[in-house]
Amino acid sequence: MTRRYSALSLLKEGLTGHRGWAPAWRTPVPKTSYDAIVIGGGGHGLAAAYYLAKTHGIRRTAVLEKGWIGGGNTGRNTTVIRSNYFYPESVALYGLSHRLYKSLSAELNYNIMFSPRGMVTVCHSEAEMEIAARTVNAMQINGVDAELFSSEDVRRVAPIYNFSPKARFPVHGGVWQPSAGVARHDAVAWGYARAASGLGVDIIQNCEALGFIIEAGRCRGVETSLGPIRAERTGMAVAGHSSALAALAGFKLPINSYALQACVSEPVKPILDTVVTSLGTGTYVSQSDKGELVIGGGLDRIPSYAQRGNLPVLETVIAGLIEMFPAFGQLKLMRQWAGIVDVVPDSSPIIGESPLPGLYLNCGWGTGGFKAIPAGGTMLAHLLAKGAHHPISRPFDLSRFAKGRLIDEAAGSGIAH
């Protein structure tokens, strides 16, 4: 059993040199077979294993991780959590995720530092304000706590923003979601890992999926770098490398891989209390609890699997940042990196059974996977447990492409991910 974390246990351990803490997750020897396998020890994979055990009672589950858990996009994103989506299908998915995030620290007994500090998307023209109104109305109808902000409202939540009427992108107003926020990304992976491991899930790091065991046209397990591991149902949650795994299983996906860069400044004292993004610059920024500005922007425009930053996008993003917050021109870049994201034509995830029966997909999250971890895990767990869709995941099935039923958020709302 895992030991409960609390202020009291911390106090007790403090007096005895913290020698009583157990491993946050076990390091098991892999078994030859499980009831279910999840490939990918990121947030989605670990969450899927957790919910499989917790909700469905399926504890003989292995999570196979090529490197170290949380080392993919879970550990490379800008930690924004929001559910301000346009289409009801998206709101159902991301809204579930948002709700689960709110109680996740208590659920996992692990402080993932969910900080609902609000997020404002700044608009710079009347045309953008019209789209913003369309978006806010859609969200309100779908039960999302979105508000249409005037420029004075924006000033209230982001007083050091550039409000000069002569700015290249003058502030006309914005879209505000008060319950949006950020969380500590690594903690989400670690919290799920600890909780899943405590329920009996085997988390196997440094174990790469090399192929699938396919018998009678059905996936019956995974060939791994540690040998074959069998299971009747296998899920993959390997955003960034979904196409590579699909190729091993013999099918293609509607995915292109691109690098998404992010960077942080040196830490400074609190100066920005919300998440701010600008439709004009495409840059978004929040301040971490450590004080670093966490900054992101658009995708690199070149398909890539190289998890590294480059200069042109960085320069554009930083120029945007300074346009938004001139005072940040006095700061310095401390670290830059990139994650590889699955870019899907409609920027919505793919959840459901793959063309290889017995293999289930959780992929295609684009730039928005982190905020969806609890829901993505819930959906994949449901698929693995029941072999069928949860009502919320059904619209996100791979079959939507042949039907033409895309869920294109950018198309409807004009707001980029």
Added chain:
Amino acid sequence: MSARRLDRGGSDIDRSRPLEFAFDGQKVDGFHGDTIASALLASNIRIVARSFKHHRPRGVWGAGVEEPNALVDVADLGRLTPNVRATVAPARPGLVARSVNASPTARADRYAFLDRFARFIPAGFYYKTFLWPNWRSYENRIRAMAGLGRVDPASVAGGRADQINAHCDLLVVGAGPAGLAAALQAGSAGASTILVDDGARPGGSLRHRAGVIDGAAAIDWAEAAVAELKRQGVEYLPSTTAFGVYDHNLVGLAQRRGEARPDTLWRVRARHVIVAAGAIERPLPFANNDLPGIMSADAALIYLRRYGVIVGERIVVATNNDSAYEVADALAEAGAAVTVIDSRANGRAGKLASDVRFGRRLTSARGRQVVEGAMLNDGATIAADCILVSGGWTPTVHLFCQARGKLAWRDELAAFAPAGPTSLLSVAGAAAGAISLADTLASGAKAAREFCGGAAPIPVSAGRENTLRIDPIWSSAERTDRVWIDYQSDVTAKDVELAARENFVSVEHLKRYTTLGMATDQGKTSNIGGLALMAEITGRQIAEVGTTTYRPPYAPTSFASLAGLRGGALMSPLKRLPLEAAHRARGAVFREYGGWLRPAYYGGGPGEPQIQEEARQARRSAAIFDASTLGKIEVVGPQAAEFVDFIYYNAMSTLRPGRCRYGLMLSESGIVFDDGVLARLGEDRFLVSCSSSHVGAVHARLEEWRQDRFDRKRLFIHNATSHLATVTVSGPRAKALLSELALRIDLDDSALPHMAVCDGDFQGGEMRVARVSFTGDRSYEISVPADRAEDLWMQLIELGKRFEAAVIGVEALMILRAEKGYIGIGKDTDGATMPHDLGMAGPRERRLDEYVGRRSLFTEEATRADRRQLVGLSVSAGEPPLATGAHGVEAVGSKQRSIGYVTSSYMSPTLGFPIALGLIERGASRRGEAVDIRHLGEMRRATIGAPCAFDLGGTRLNA
């Protein structure tokens, strides 16, 4: 304790130019050439900052960019710059420096009590608590204690930063012995070479370490070498840090340009890079090894030789290798009482001016706020005001690793060093593990020779050669006292142990869980110590533990330099009209429309009354409108007709020369991508008119299909948008107005009917008139070369006076086209709109040939009955217009669902009531139905109708 400035010495300071600045409210004296840190040390200011987590006092550790401790906020020239490395930043007269993370001062910090609770806040403690009621309840208080320096919202960078692109054969990073030897070799071979160094003056270690090269003192040789390189044409950039190696050997450089200007960003594309960035000295593990007064031994020598500062009177030098002996000797010679504590059984032979104790190591440093003494493992204590440590040297491999170079652990260095060069980048000198000056010089010269040849003699080192003979000391597990691994983040050996206990044993987990190496120094002094301890705890070799990924930037890099000129008007620059000056003269109010700066309306004022009047007058008489932004792409060649048939949703090859047709372009997914009028100018010549904001995208798309499917010798595409300016004259009196203009065309409707095009002559130059209408009124689009636009415009305005013509802006035009139900792409369509949603189902039903997007119009989704379709929406007389962006809703149980939304909405001055367009589910079959409209929670009713609300019969096109 007393560090002080000596009466003599200091190669980098100018004693004839004293200066004065402030630190934490205290006056500090220095000289020109000092860094802030060297001046603070000269004034014996020991506590310069507070650590991130426990608010422990921190003193100067090093003398370079790797500095973990001495960060200050600097107010200078009217700006506040946070987190400045005092070890690099020059002291300037009048600057005001303030310690970071301390309040009110570093010496008397009110959060210093936190250190007493350190045992309760180990690595990752925050994951285990703050659970009830939720994190947000604690967050703000914790945030307030975190962070380092301060941002002043009123401080902005001093002007825009320069950015420079450069190409060279060879980029040499580091102007120490290896880098200079490499550059001399490359210079002699005639290779175009750039040499950069993050110091203000050349030489690197040659500036403070002894040596004789080619018969000269090391520092003199370095200065002479730079002079020689300049003669050879090598570009030498001092005060410049190479911070990142990116794809295809692009290296980012940050060049400091003095205090008044932001740093300059250099993007250097080098055929080859030689990294000669030296090595960074590591701390030693002993209890309280973070006290102010504990410094890198090498840094103490730098302060002595370059700044004439002796860092203490009673100095303990703790070492596990030979390199600290030169430091000990020099300090002893300068007058300090020096004791060397050498962990090895015997040290190096030679001249020693000090008390040396072999086989001993420090177990702890004593002192409350600053160092007061050292305790040894034999129980001895030594009073000291300064402890200099040398735990060995970590080669500076950051750039090499960014370039995907592979490292190998080398026992004789007790460090990771490059396993070998990459194809584009090699490493030389101490960065490659060289120890002796002779080897360092040779490795630099050799690296350059391998790339570009060269016959310059390798510089000869004639002094005593350095040795290392390191016997590494790592922190060991199960210590009960506090040994710092990472100074800035307050990561101690116990934190690493805790991480291991809790299974955070992967280096990346170790880093993220403990924050080891995540501070502003990115672990330059701390990483290896952490890895070594983790290796010991987990029973692995250090090489097995491996390193975390090295990511740019090597040292924190100014945001302003990265942004460069991209700001204000130069960020996403707006496209401008040839007639902008004329519009301004008429008092136009400009707004951005799809990347163009266009007149929204004329005459200033609040807008709405002016816009209404423009639209009203346009219907009464005539309107003059600058339509120059409309795309004008020519499609020419024998395959042109076949091509436009494929590109457009509507069949276009049946168009007769001299005639125009409205059509849609689809994406391959069947979505309406653009709309506009196609004119057939001749048998083999078409003119594609497309939306203003789409010209580039349409042009690229046409080119793609041309090159993919057509014979590129029989089909040509030319974007003439910027070549031509277009002015539209529209309205019942348009023809009368135009007939006053000498265009040499027959304006009779039989010769130039609606949807016809003809060429004419304007003042002896080319001119084209097209009778297409976006207002629903008789309209003429007149296009002339852009440089004739002003003449045309002025003539039309002048003639227009007689006809009471209105000059209208974009906003009035929007009203006019909405009255007619004409769509704006991206406004009245969205990313799901297909042509049959706009009431244009004909080609979908009738065309059998291929065209872009055809198959997508027959998917399951495309054939649904409940698609959103373009409608008109009307409200009761006397009501205000609907809000654009309002949604149509219907009840589903107690909730509502959206059935679409309002895309355009205006008050029509001509009709006298509001008009609106929208995309509504099944809209085409619901005409006459009333729907609920919701905007920001408020409900209204509207009636669905046809998109067109004005002149349903279209008679005004020919009126």
Added chain:
Amino acid sequence: MQLFPCPFCGPRDETEFHYGGEAGNVRPEGANVSADFWANYLWFRANPTGPSREIWMHMTCGEFFVMTRDASTHVVADSSPNSGREP
């Protein structure tokens, strides 16, 4: 900043180029293209981690060409003009 070799203009910065998709994605035409086949053409991609042939446009000269490039290492092996009529 990567350097891409335009077959017409020589090596240029990546910012001058536009990605046009995987080479060899043939457009299915005719009356009886199945929904799956069409979706496969429109959306489904091999998206390999290693070298692959890609269509690129050099925006400054307007020419489309075929480049063989490794998406993991960013090594460009080859670029050649698009012969036309063959995607």
